[in-house]
Amino acid sequence: MVTGGTKYDAIVIGAGHNGLVAAARLARTHGRVLVLEAGDRLGGAAATSEIVPDYRAPAVAHLLEGFPRRIERELKLARHGLRYAARDVPTVALDRDGDHIALPRNRREYAAFSKRLPKDAEAYRERVALLRAQADLIAPLLGELPPRHDDPGSLKRFLRRAVLRAEWQGRSALRKLMQTLPESIGDRLDAEFESPLLKGVLAFDATLGGGEGPYAPGTSFRAVWREAIRMQGQGVRQPVGGMGALADALAAAVEAQQGEIRLGARAVRILVENDAVAGVELSDGAVLHAPLVVSALNPRVTMLGLLGAARLETEAALELRFAAPAGSTAKINLALESTPVFSGLAPELHGARLVIAPSLHELDEAAAECRDGGFASEPVMEILVPSLADASLAPEGHHILSIIVHNVPFDVEGGWEAKRETFVQKVVRTVDAYAPGTADAMIAGEILTPPDIERKYGLAGGDWHQGDLRLDRLFGFRPSPAFGRYEAPVPGLYLCGAGSHPGGGVTGLPGWLAVEAIGAAKGGER
């Protein structure tokens, strides 16, 4: 061990978007900040990777859905180079026969929508209204620190505001929310809609990222949660240069405040002296001193791995021991030598989020397959052609297909080595059915199975959300009660990753709020 290393005011472990947001905010108020990144790129799962030279694809996540305006403005991300190639990206449910459904964003699109689905149009309007109303209740809670467990008044104030807002909405709002909490999205949609395709796309959005099927209890609330996360941001957006551009802008914001970012620096231990955090030890033995360490890594890895269960009380360590996340999402990026044409899809919608989820039944089947360690023969997925809006991603005339495949198990029966090729074949064949010629136009591709995502991006279990977005794992219970306020029991150690409130998605909020918690602790506020 090398002692007498450099001294910083704060060290952030992990240069994912949450780590960078935390670092950029810390750098403005907490002096010298150092960001340690084990990999050789910034951004974590929100990065841009090169499939083959000149073909750049969003590595894992491909759209910004809930990145708050206040973070963007306060960190001056526009000045640091963040531009958008597309704003308010629409969602389209792809139909096998070319009769696609574009989810309406405005009155004009709603007219087209009701022409396509005359029976469901009114129900859809009501559904969106209810979803928005319910998301309105919880959305403000996402943007602030969760309540403390040891202060009953804190929880009361927290809930009281939500209840007041519900009462303001009308008598039935609270009743409907109580009904929504345990409900399954499948049951709800079956009761409201007729079109299998519409039900499929709505349920897809509610279950994406989790391992449950559409009929699992609690999935209806996930739709509300996702809507509330979207409300944090400014609509679905696609940054110029892929998701990596966001990380680059954040990194520029860190560096503008004299913050330092070190790539290829793997933290192996969080050092504790006199019961408080003293710094970080790197894999090469170097010791970096700082009284404040903020970790964007998985809470379990941070606490049980870097800090060590021995530095925690038994019960706090126990809470994390069984919180092993398991991802159920795979990513496939394809480089095409021509423009993909989805049959029957209007040209202006080719840059949309294209969802292949034909019906609830197929989603349910896919979830069941996934639980049994397999994948569906026609996987459900979300496709984006980012190069349509952002020509910088591929050579002229060539395109990128960024595909998020839902319900893919971490442990596949027979092992991923053996099944990888079959899996890609199935996905490509499915895409080819909707956009004939894709398979022939394919010149390169990369696949990230859940184990690949874990290995390459350090997301434990390949879980994008770093822990299920379930009612029992949200707010102050995320990742577990003892760590629900970002701070660890060891003074000076904080969590700032997606494993903390408000959870996964490229929102930057966990990082932003972690710094708020640090400030609150420093100010002696409770």
Next chain:
Amino acid sequence: MTPDTAPQKEEPVEPNRKDIDPQDEQAAVDPALFEEKPIAPPFERTVLTTPLHLVTSLESRTNRWTDWNGYTVPEVLTGLGDEYRALRGAAALMDVSPLVKYRIAGRDAFAFLQRLVTRDIENLGVHRAVHVILCESRGLVLGDGLLFRLADDDYRLVTEETHLAWLMDSSEGFRVRIEDVSATLGTLSLQGPLSAFVLMQAGVGDVASLAPFAARWVTIAGMPVYLSRTGASGDLGYELWSDAEDAPHVWRWLVECGGPLGLRAAGFALRELARLEAGLPRAGQDYLSAFAAIDAREALPPAAIWASPAIDLDKGLFNGRAVLRRGSDEPPARRVVSLAIEGLEPLRFSTLSLEGRVVGAATSTGFSPALGANIALAVIDAEAAAAGALLAAAERRDGLSVRETLASVRVLAKPARAHARRFAVPAPLRP
């Protein structure tokens, strides 16, 4: 003689293990390997006997048995008064094998225990013991016990109740081996003013020099015994830890050597009485483990159970530190106290009241010959303990009729029995 007709060598009935060729498919196979063995589920037996069961049953004149931690132990062997006189006048020998014993070993055993118990065990030398308290994260007591250091990285934790699940849960992140060795050890408790002399008579050299809470390996009747100067009697006393097989022989030899000096074998009731006189609360009886307490008020912090619990807030992290540190200056709302009750008849009672209001309950009761009064350990509201003028609801039995009376109660400032001899060095050989 052709090779074919050469007399075959006699096959050994049990083939030598080295002769077995794993590649030979035709080799003779020991059928015993394939016999189905009934799988004994763990904890199938819930009624257990101690290694000393046979010798104690031979001593029993009353046939009064009781259950202690699932073990059948004698409650009274001859007579409680008789046994008590031996304990306080000469020496009493008791079987305390049902105590739960854990062996905690490994390179992180010290760090593991520092995090587990509230006191600082930094200065615990080899062959020494200390009283330790286990807390959970809210600073409430899970149990207490004696911690022996057998070697550098080898400890023995002796508790009243089982804590294996908690120890295993706490071991995450430590290189430590935890073993329940309760069944492999026979434990004898030799208590009383003549106990050192009895040991000398039994052939233990230089008994007197053994300091309180110190231990040493000795040989008794040719058997290795770990002898520690510990016990829960408020007087001079020793505990003898030996192999389960050796324990009955140690017992017999001590009875043989001590008998002429007045040593009597005694049962569980005497141990309870001695503990009560010494004012030592017992887990599960006078206080509940925080995990067992259904009513949150029944889970107590250390300061409520012991007058000056060993807690070192500055030693580093231990379970419950954060809460104990925060609440270190405020006195607990409920306390475990020693009481003396007016009236000489043996009583059975439960509730304690102050001005008509129930303020607590007695948890252990008994008649203390040392004090000449009925005494008890009770959990009561701290203010009530200070107020005095407590009343105990007592039941008196006359023949077949039961009378309920109220007896006045006073809080004992010091335990009924705490002889200075228990800490004397060298240990007195004569009373």
